[in-house]
Amino acid sequence: MTIANTSRLTPYLFLAPSLTVLGLALLYPVGYMVYASFLNWNPSQHIGQAEWVGLRNYLFLINDPSFRESLFVTLKFAAAVVSIEMILGVGLALLLDRQLRGMTLLRTLFILPMMIAPIVVGLMWRYLYHPTVGPLNRSLSALGMETVPWLSDSGWALVSIVIADIWQWTPFIFILALAALQSLPKSVMEAARIDGATGWQQIWHIKLPLMLPVLIVTCLLRLIDAFKVLEVVLVLTNGGPGLSTEILSLRIARTASEFRELGKAAAMSNLLLLGLMVLTAAMFAYSKWMETRAARLRKAAEADAA
Amino acid sequence: MLRLMQSAALSAGLLAGVAFGALAGPYDAHKGKTLVVNFPAHPHYNAVMKVLPEFTKETGIKVEVDQLEYLKMREKQTLELTKAKGDYDLISYVVFSKADYVFADQLENLARFFMNPLLADPAYDAADIIPGYMQNIGVAGGEKGYLPGPTGSLFGIPFGAETSILGYRKDIFDKHKLKVPETYDEMLDLACRIPKLEPGMGGLASRAASGQHAAHAYLLHLAPLGGRVFDSQWNPIINNEAGIKAAQALKTIVDCGPEGAKTFGFAEAGAAFLQGKTAMFLDSTVFAGQVDDPTKSKIAGKVGWAMHPKGVRHGSQTGGFGIAIPKNAKNKDAAFLLMQWLTSKKADKLVALQGGNPIRFSTHADGDVNARFPYMKTFGEALKHADPDWRPIIPAWGKINADLGTTMSKVLTENLDIKQAMDGLASRTKAVMKEAGYDTFKP
Structure with a gap:
């Protein structure tokens, strides 16, 4: 073995311990879940006693209307909360990115909802939405308006959980967007102002494009979270009325504990994982494409200038 | 020769031990042992906790209790038993x-304990334990696999069991000269008449929230109205006339119930009654303990109790908890002694006096218990009609129950046509049963 060879191996040698830990901590559970998804496994059995059923769990899921409905509910929920939260969060950050008195306090207040345990958020909103003693309906009837069946109508129930989620997670986007805004290069802003860009032009053509990499990651994080949200829905509606708010993670939890079908629950989790991985890959591919495009434009501009 | 002598000596010793044990009392052989038990956080078991020191005092056997929220308890047990x-x-x-x-062969069959003269107390009087409870909670392997019958045997003893009972506001009933309902027709009529007589008040508080609550509420009416989920061949018959009538009954009750009734779980339905927002309450006996507690109830002293009304038959629910000895337990004999002691006449009364749910007829009729909880006698009468088969107890039930709960919720909130909803449920149930192997013997 030559010295060159040895030194080429050195980095891997140093990487080995962390790779081993990563493999054990990450791949083992995922592998276990993938394996379990091919079994007809009841929680009263050891995994060794469970019957191997191949792809039957996946086939069952594809044909299961309840699973499809819950997937659809999840997609609706995730699309609604993430888009509304992105708009509100970034909007708030743009509004509050200035030196005002008491700003620190205000920012802390804004991010409070995010720090509350989800179960508590669920309980709080459940009280707010209460049909008779809840403050929302009480205010509506005090104003002479008709009360809203927040949680007891299948149309409203999804809206209600969307509202609760927006209340809790907009601050997350707000603080990340604010951090991104404050780290933008001052010189660019100054140049834009000198060139006479209006406030809107600055936002559209400078701030937002420069914030984009951060926003993409933020959006991705929220999307992943929105696909996995459980506690708030569990407390607020437990999936009801009917299946109108039964998001995927709730269905997975119910399949494992209520229906006692660990194999199917594992198969569902795998599908969710695959979906999220595709989403993540797409997001990263998009931001990579944006970066290369920006680099190409910059090069072209430099060449023009030269 | 030496070996023979050794074994003879050993047998003599054993015999002497047994004889000594018999003389010294059933608990001496286990004195000083510590039993580890797993109980739910539930009003009955909170009462049990106050009685347990008495067991230790009497027997010298210590008891360590792991008390968990009941769904958590179930999850933990599932792992523990494997x-x-x-x-x-x-x-x-x-x-x-x-x-x-x-089904997973994780519980001890109790026969061998009841056969053992060193463990079984001849004065136990198992016939005094409410048969509906014993059949529903304790016995398996008979009719339909989950009921008693020629092939059945005992795996557990009911403890913390409950049935359904009708609570009603005596003051409201007196004021409008209403008769306490004895039949479903009377109850449903009153449920919708009361909101007109007492504006702002609902008729009957029922659970209705999607899932377990709606399923439970539906099944509560199915048995008295003459229905069953399956026929004797495991064909779903939940969409027959009785099945549809039960869904209609639930819908009527919820529609005439207090505001927000469609999202009520057990706690909310109970709270509506305690807050004086409904005139009737039809659900578990566990609830009764709070009604006369002025810190929790605005209707203390105003509530009367009656049997779950009759449809074509009496059929109040049976459910709650039982106690059993796991196959992988370390101290099975001592555990049996504890089980027997807890469900004995003496302990049943002690637990009842602390606010628990008795499992014996004698406790329900007991003077001291009735002096403290006057409704006990009515409960005892009602329990004569408790139906052990009001809900199937099969491994596939969890899934069917969830579907039933969702379907009922759709009927209640989305005005789904009842017949259509029940037909859909029956056909999905058929598929679940097929997958679980229940049509293996069908021609």
Whole structure:
């Protein structure tokens, strides 16, 4: 073995311990879940006693209307909360990115909802939405308006959980967007102002494009979270009325504990994982494409200038 | 020769030990042992906790209790029971776990304990234990697999069991000269008449929230109205006339119920009654303890109790908890002694006096218990009609129950046509049953 060879191996040698830990901590559970998804496994059995059923769990899921409905509910929920939260969060950050008195306090207040345990958020909103003693309906009837069946109508129930989620997670986007805004290069802003860009032009053509990499990651994080949200829905509606708010993670939890079908629950989790991985890959591919495009434009501009 | 002598000596010693044990009392052989038991956080078991020191005082056997929220308890037990050596000597199980645990061969058959003269107390009087409870919670392997019958045997003893009962506001009934309903027709009529007589008040508080609550509320009416989920061949018959009538009954009750009734779980339905927002309450006997507690109830002293009304038959629910000895327990004999002591006449009364739910007829009729809880006698009468088969207890039930709960919720909130909803449910149930192998013997 030559010295060159040895030194080429050195980095891997140093990487080995962390790779081993990563493999054990990450791949083992995922592998276990993938394996379990091919079994007809009841929680009263050891995994060794469970019957191997191949792809039957996946086939069952594809044909299961309840699973499809819950997937659809999840997609609706995730699309609604993430888009509304992105708009509100970034909007708030743009509004509050200035030196005002008491700003620190205000920012802390804004991010409070995010720090509350989800179960508590669920309980709080459940009280707010209460049909008779809840403050929302009480205010509506005090104003002479008709009360809203927040949680007891299948149309409203999804809206209600969307509202609760927006209340809790907009601050997350707000603080990340604010951090991104404050780290933008001052010189660019100054140049834009000198060139006479209006406030809107600055936002559209400078701030937002420069914030984009951060926003993409933020959006991705929220999307992943929105696909996995459980506690708030569990407390607020437990999936009801009917299946109108039964998001995927709730269905997975119910399949494992209520229906006692660990194999199917594992198969569902795998599908969710695959979906999220595709989403993540797409997001990263998009931001990579944006970066290369920006680099190409910059090069072209430099060449023009030269 | 030496070996023969050794074994003779050993047998003599054993015999002497047995004789000594018999003389010294049944508990001496286990004195100083510590039993680890798993109980739910539930009003009945909170009462049990106050009585347990009495057992230790009487027997010298210590008891360590792991009390968990009941769904958590079930999850923990599921894992615990698959271990080669378990941590628990005695477990309390929710009635629907009977199917899972017995099917997985994880509970001790109690026959060998009741046959053992060193353990079984001849004065136990098992006939005094309410048969509906015993059949629903304790026995498996008979009719339909989950009921008693020629092939059945005992795996647990009801403890913390409950039935359904009708609570009504005596003051409201007196004011409008209403008759306490004895039949479903009368009850449904009153449920919708009361909101007109007492504006702002609902008729009957029922659970209705999507899932377990709606399913439970529906099944509560199915048995009295003459329905069953399956026929004797495991064909779903939930969409027959009785099945549809039960759904209509639930819808009527919820529509005439207090505001927001469509999202009520057990706690909310109870709270509506306690807050004086409904005139009737039809659900578990567990609830009764709070009604006359002025810190929790605005209707203390105003509530009367009656039997779950009759449809074509009496059919109040049976459910709650039982206690059993896991196959992987370490101290099975001592665990049996504890189980027997807890469900004996004496302990049943002690627990009842602390606010628990008795399982014996004698306790329900007991003077001291009735002096403290005057409704006990009515409960005892009602329990003569408790129906052990009001809900199937099979491993596939969890899934069917969830579907039933969702379907009922759709009927209640989305005005789904009842016949259509029940037909859909029956056909999905058929598929679940087929997948679980229940049509293996069908021609």
